[in-house]
Amino acid sequence: xxxxxxxxxxxxxxxxxxxxxxxxxxxxxxxxLQIDLNGRSMTLSGSNLDIDIEAKIPADVDSTSSLxxxxxxxxxxxxxxxxxxxxxxxTFGDNELEIVSGTYGTKLQLxxxxxxxxxxxxxxxxxxxxxxxxxSALSHVRYAAAVAEYQAIFRGVKLELDDKKTRAIATDGFRxxxxxxxxxxxxxxxxxxxxxxxxxxxxxxxDGEVKLSVDNGQLSFANGxxxxxxxxxEGTFPDYNRxxxxxxxxxxxxxxxxxxxxxxxxxxxxxKSANNRVDMFVKDGNLQITAEGSYGRSxxxxxxxxxxxxxxxxxxxxxxxxTDALVAAEGDMQLRFSGTTSPSVFSSLKDPNYLAMVVPxxxx
Amino acid sequence: xxxxxxxxxxxxxxxxxxxxxxxxxxxxxxxxLQIDLNGRSMTLSGSNLDIDIEAKIPADVDSTSSLxxxxxxxxxxxxxxxxxxxxxxxTFGDNELEIVSGTYGTKLQLxxxxxxxxxxxxxxxxxxxxxxxxxSALSHVRYAAAVAEYQAIFRGVKLELDDKKTRAIATDGFRxxxxxxxxxxxxxxxxxxxxxxxxxxxxxxxDGEVKLSVDNGQLSFANGxxxxxxxxxEGTFPDYNRxxxxxxxxxxxxxxxxxxxxxxxxxxxxxKSANNRVDMFVKDGNLQITAEGSYGRSxxxxxxxxxxxxxxxxxxxxxxxxTDALVAAEGDMQLRFSGTTSPSVFSSLKDPNYLAMVVPxxxx
Numbered sequence: 001x002x003x004x005x006x007x008x009x010x011x012x013x014x015x016x017x018x019x020x021x022x023x024x025x026x027x028x029x030x031x032x033l034q035i036d037l038n039g040r041s042m043t044l045s046g047s048n049l050d051i052d053i054e055a056k057i058p059a060d061v062d063s064t065s066s067l068x069x070x071x072x073x074x075x076x077x078x079x080x081x082x083x084x085x086x087x088x089x090x091t092f093g094d095n096e097l098e099i100v101s102g103t104y105g106t107k108l109q110l111x112x113x114x115x116x117x118x119x120x121x122x123x124x125x126x127x128x129x130x131x132x133x134x135x136s137a138l139s140h141v142r143y144a145a146a147v148a149e150y151q152a153i154f155r156g157v158k159l160e161l162d163d164k165k166t167r168a169i170a171t172d173g174f175r176x177x178x179x180x181x182x183x184x185x186x187x188x189x190x191x192x193x194x195x196x197x198x199x200x201x202x203x204x205x206x207d208g209e210v211k212l213s214v215d216n217g218q219l220s221f222a223n224g225x226x227x228x229x230x231x232x233x234e235g236t237f238p239d240y241n242r243x244x245x246x247x248x249x250x251x252x253x254x255x256x257x258x259x260x261x262x263x264x265x266x267x268x269x270x271x272k273s274a275n276n277r278v279d280m281f282v283k284d285g286n287l288q289i290t291a292e293g294s295y296g297r298s299x300x301x302x303x304x305x306x307x308x309x310x311x312x313x314x315x316x317x318x319x320x321x322x323t324d325a326l327v328a329a330e331g332d333m334q335l336r337f338s339g340t341t342s343p344s345v346f347s348s349l350k351d352p353n354y355l356a357m358v359v360p361x362x363x364x
Numbered sequence: 365x366x367x368x369x370x371x372x373x374x375x376x377x378x379x380x381x382x383x384x385x386x387x388x389x390x391x392x393x394x395x396x397l398q399i400d401l402n403g404r405s406m407t408l409s410g411s412n413l414d415i416d417i418e419a420k421i422p423a424d425v426d427s428t429s430s431l432x433x434x435x436x437x438x439x440x441x442x443x444x445x446x447x448x449x450x451x452x453x454x455t456f457g458d459n460e461l462e463i464v465s466g467t468y469g470t471k472l473q474l475x476x477x478x479x480x481x482x483x484x485x486x487x488x489x490x491x492x493x494x495x496x497x498x499x500s501a502l503s504h505v506r507y508a509a510a511v512a513e514y515q516a517i518f519r520g521v522k523l524e525l526d527d528k529k530t531r532a533i534a535t536d537g538f539r540x541x542x543x544x545x546x547x548x549x550x551x552x553x554x555x556x557x558x559x560x561x562x563x564x565x566x567x568x569x570x571d572g573e574v575k576l577s578v579d580n581g582q583l584s585f586a587n588g589x590x591x592x593x594x595x596x597x598e599g600t601f602p603d604y605n606r607x608x609x610x611x612x613x614x615x616x617x618x619x620x621x622x623x624x625x626x627x628x629x630x631x632x633x634x635x636k637s638a639n640n641r642v643d644m645f646v647k648d649g650n651l652q653i654t655a656e657g658s659y660g661r662s663x664x665x666x667x668x669x670x671x672x673x674x675x676x677x678x679x680x681x682x683x684x685x686x687t688d689a690l691v692a693a694e695g696d697m698q699l700r701f702s703g704t705t706s707p708s709v710f711s712s713l714k715d716p717n718y719l720a721m722v723v724p725x726x727x728x
Contacts, residue, residue, distance in 0.1 A: 075632070075659045082629040096660065104629050106662030265446040265468050268439070295439045296460065298470030 001037055001067055001092040003059045007101060010088055011080050013044055013055035013225055014073075016204060020053045021046035021073040029115035033073035037092070038066040045119050046073055051197055052119045052229040053204075070111045071097060079106055121227040122220045125211035127187035129166060131223045135205040137168040138198050140179040140354050143324045145195040146172035153235040156192035161185050161214070169240060170195070175321045176240055176357040177328065189214045192233040204228060244345060244357055245338035249310035250282055253349065254302060256333040259287075260326035262300045266291045267319035269298040275361055278319045282337070283312035291319070313337050315344065316361040325356035365401055365431055365456040367423045371465060374452055375444050377408055377419035377589055378437075380568060384417045385410035385437040393479035397437035401456070402430040409483050410437055415561055416483045416593040417568075434475040435461060443470055485591040486584045489575035491551035493530060495587045499569040501532040502562050504543040504718050507688045509559040510536035517599040520556035525549050525578070533604060534559070539685045540604055540721040541692065553578045556597040568592060608709060608721055609702035614646055614672035617713065620697040623651075624690040626664045630655045631683035633662040639725055642683045646701070647676035655683070677701050679708065680725040689720035 017033065025031050036043040042059040045052070069092055076097075080088065085102030096107045138157060146154035149172060160167040166181040191214055193201070201221075210223040219230045263278060270276045271293035281288040285306045290299040315337060326333065331350035338344065340363075346356040381397065389395050400407040406423040409416070433456055440461075444452065449466030460471045502521060510518035513536060524531040530545040555578055557565070565585075574587040583594045627642060634640045635657035645652040649670045654663040679701060690697065695714035702708065704727075710720040 072659060078632050079629075079662075082632060084625070084629065103666070104626070104662070104664040106630075106633060106660060108633075108660040109658075261448070262468070265443075265448065266470075268442050268446060269470060269472075294473075295436060296470060296472040298443075298468070300468040302467070 001061070001063055002090065003037060003042055003061045004087055004089050005042060005057060005059045007080065007083050007086055007088045009057050011083075013057050014077050014080055016226065017044045017046050017053050017055050018073050018077040019203070020048050020051050020200065022048050023074045029070075029111075029117070031073060032070040032111050032116055033076055034113070034116050034119075035069045035071070035092075036066065037061050037063070037069075039064055047117060047119060050194060050231050051200055052121070054119065054121060054227045055225045056227075057225060067092070068113050068116075069097065070113045070116045071108055072111065076108065079108070119229075121222075121229060122213045122215065125213040125220070125222060127161065127185040127212035127214075128209050129181075129183060129185045129212060131205040131208055131210040133181055133183065134166065134210055135202050137166065137179040137181050137353070138202050140328050141168045141170040141177040142195055142198050142202070143328060144170040144172060144175050144177035144356070145198075149173070151235075153192060153233060153237055156194055156233040156237070157198045158190065158192050158237045159219075161187040161189045161191070161212075163188065169237070171238060171240055173238075174318070174359050175325065176243070177325065178240070178355050180353045180355070182353070185212055187212055187214055190237070191219055192235070192237050193219060193230055194233055197230045201228070201230065243343065244355075245343055248308060248336035248338050248345070250306065250308035250313045251334055251336040252282055252287060252304040252306045253332055253334050254287065254304045256326045256329055256331065256348070259302060259333070260323045262289055262302055263319055263322050263326070266298045266300050267323075269293050269296050270319055276319045277316055277361055278322070279363075280315045280317065281312070282306060282315075308337075313340060314363075315340055316363045317344075317358060318361060321358045325358055328356065329354045365425070365427050366454065367401060367406055367425045368451055368453050369406060369421060369423045371444065371447050371450055371452045373421050377421050378441050378444055380590065381408045381410050381417050381419050382437050382441040383567070384412050384415050384564065386412050387438045393434075393475075393481070395437060396434040396475050396480055397440055398477070398480050398483075399433045399435070399456075400430065401425050401427070401433075403428055411481060411483060414558060414595050415564055416485070418483065418485060418591045419589045420591075421589060431456070432477050432480075433461065434477045434480045435472055436475065440472065443472070483593075485586075485593060486577045486579065489577040489584070489586060491525070491549040491576035491578075492573050493545075493547060493549045493576060495569040495572055495574040497545055497547065498530070498574055499566050501530065501543040501545050501717070502566050504692050505532045505534040505541040506559055506562050506566070507692060508534040508536060508539050508541035508720070509562075513537070515599075517556060517597060517601055520558055520597040520601070521562045522554065522556050522601045523583075525551040525553045525555070525576075527552065533601070535602060535604055537602075538682070538723050539689065540607070541689065542604070542719050544717045544719070546717070549576055551576055551578055554601070555583055556599070556601050557583060557594060558597055561594045565592070565594065607707065608719075609707055612672060612700035612702050612709070613674035614670065614677045615698055615700040616646060616651060616668040616670045617696055617698050618651065618666060618668040620690045620693055620695065620712070623666060623697070624687045626653055626666055627683055627686050627690070630662045630664050631687075633657050633660050634683055640683045641680050641725055642686065643727075644679045644681065645676070646670060646679075672701075677704060678727075679704055680727045681708075681722060682725060685722045689722055692720065693718050 045054040083101035091098040158169040169178040206224045213220040270291040329348035409418040447465035455462040522533040533542040577584040634655040693712035
């Protein structure tokens with residue numbers, strides 16, 4: 001069985017599949033790449049048990065029958081990336097795959113396909129969305145998911161799919177971000193995706209439509225050359241709506257990049273072991289940022305557009321929580337302060353779909 | 365005491381000094397940056413005991429007296445890199461340094477200067493060279509120094525300074541590289557520089573002339589804004605001249621980049637635990653490269669210009685030793701083979717100053 005494929009196309013598809021397949025595993029068959037040749041296409045697939053992935057690329061196959069091969073994914077990936085020619089000729093024998101490109105040739109040992117898990121992807125998808133918009137929604141909120149937390153559910157990103165909207169939400173209990181896409185997917189489901197899988201979904205989503213399906217504890221999608229299954233998290237995501245305040249005695253508008261940079265500079269003096277604390281003081285259209293730690297103290301003041309029934313407010317935050325929430329959006333942002341000890345809400349004036357909430361540090 | 369300096373100039377100089385100063389040390393005073401204000405310049409200095417460095421930058425100082433301050437180098441570096449303005453105003457008080465730039469201000473605690481080691485740099489330099497040429501000589505050979513070896517001297521780069529030449533040499537016992545600059549420095553000395561210090565020297569050397577001095581077990585140099593002392597290694601560097609063969613029954617000419625890429629590709633199949641072995645076979649103007657390991661085998665053939673009294677030769681090498689020696693030079697290279705088990709000598713046809721020697725692996 002012989003096929004010829006453009007090197008770049010093979011390398012690009014393989015790059016994504018290889019990222020999912022573990023390079024080492026206590027179960028060696030998990031580090032194998034499965035290659036299916038069928039008619040005029042070649043399909044690369046693999047899994048890390050949390051994510052199954054398949055990439056299909058067009059290929060000239062000299063046979064119409066269907067055959068399956070397996071080989072170590074990362075060795076194959078290294079070889080493909082190093083190939084000197086524009087085209088790659090792959091000849092599958094009983095025990096070896098011969099790869100020829102330009103002046104270079106290699107013969108790779110094939111593995112037995114008997115130990116490879118058969119991956120199953122849905123035959124039909126009930127829902128769909130614009131792939132770039134879904135990617136953008138997930139990209140805006142993933143920073144707020146917990147890295148390590150006593151409740152595993154905080155390490156996930158919730159996706160609310162109903163007949164009016166598609167909303168992505170992440171929270172670690174101290175801050176929250178959501179992105180409200182005013183578009184229905186055709187699905188009706190509340191699911192929680194592990195944040196590590198969210199990173200991969202963002203990398204895989206390209207242009208055009210992404211087909212979606214939720215079934216049997218997994219989210220499946222198809223976009224461009226990829227079909228993917230993602231295992232979902234179990235458990236109850238916190239009821240975040242009730243913690244978002246609705247009255248704000250003070251709110252200010254400021255450029256998000258400018259504020260994020262000022263906070264980062266001032267935070268250089270903040271005490272890392274004391275929540276990386278920076279203080280903010282709003283008064284008379286002036287936002288004063290200060291920090292103090294063992295090396296010294298620093299401050300910076302920005303002019304802001306101030307509104308609200310109270311004339312001043314003092315707040316303290318973890319500097320990283322502020323900058324994470326600010327850099328996720330571009331342009332001007334509205335910062336609404338509900339009080340010194342109750343959550344602050346940030347929204348983008350340019351992109352009304354994005355909202356972030358940060359709980360101030362308790363002071364004194 | 366107050367001074368104003370351009371931020372970029374301060375950040376660039378500080379970047380180099382900060383790289384030398386350890387961020388943590390069992391001796392906390394070693395992680396301090398010393399700042400001397402004197403007339404119309406500001407001098408930044410520090411040491412890691414192997415290297416002393418000083419960078420002088422022009423500065424508007426509002427006093428003609430000379431004063432010395434000390435503060436944590438890496439905290440100061442972080443602040444300077446983050447400053448928003450083009451200019452930096454530094455005001456030194458008794459206990460604090462106030463830094464103002466644009467809308468941002470910070471006050472850094474100063475450290476006591478009593479614990480700071482006084483660095484001494486030579487008042488005069490007996491030798492000099494073109495800085496870029498010295499940097500090039502060191503850059504061409506450093507790869508051949510040992511990373512870890514039973515004899516410490518192999519972790520150094522030798523510099524032979526006499527009235528005819530300046531030669532840099534490195535060897536780890538299995539390969540060797542030298543770069544023979546046909547220029548006298550005015551010094552007469554054989555010194556061995558630790559390879560980690562060689563990396564720093566290469567980064568510090570800029571344009572123009574570098575003044576040189578060897579005294580008291582250290583190499584001192586001055587180039588651009590920098591004055592630097594480098595502690596030299598003790599011990600006897602191996603007598604490398606006697607191991608370089610002089611008769612070669614076969615030699616070939618080939619493009620070094622092309623050969624290096626082919627060797628890297630073929631070596632993907634080489635067994636990392638068996639010296640990363642690749643085999644070469646020269647015959648009839650053809651250079652065949654092969655490798656074999658547990659994943660499979662690969663080969664590539666290049667056309668070469670072949671000369672010599674023998675018609676063919678088989679050789680085996682550590683692939684990394686081959687590619688290191690090849691990528692250090694550009695353009696066409698001559699590979700001279702003294703025999704299957706005796707050293708091979710590579711020289712650049714474009715740059716006659718460069719020579720590399722690689723000892724083949726014992727086969728069978």
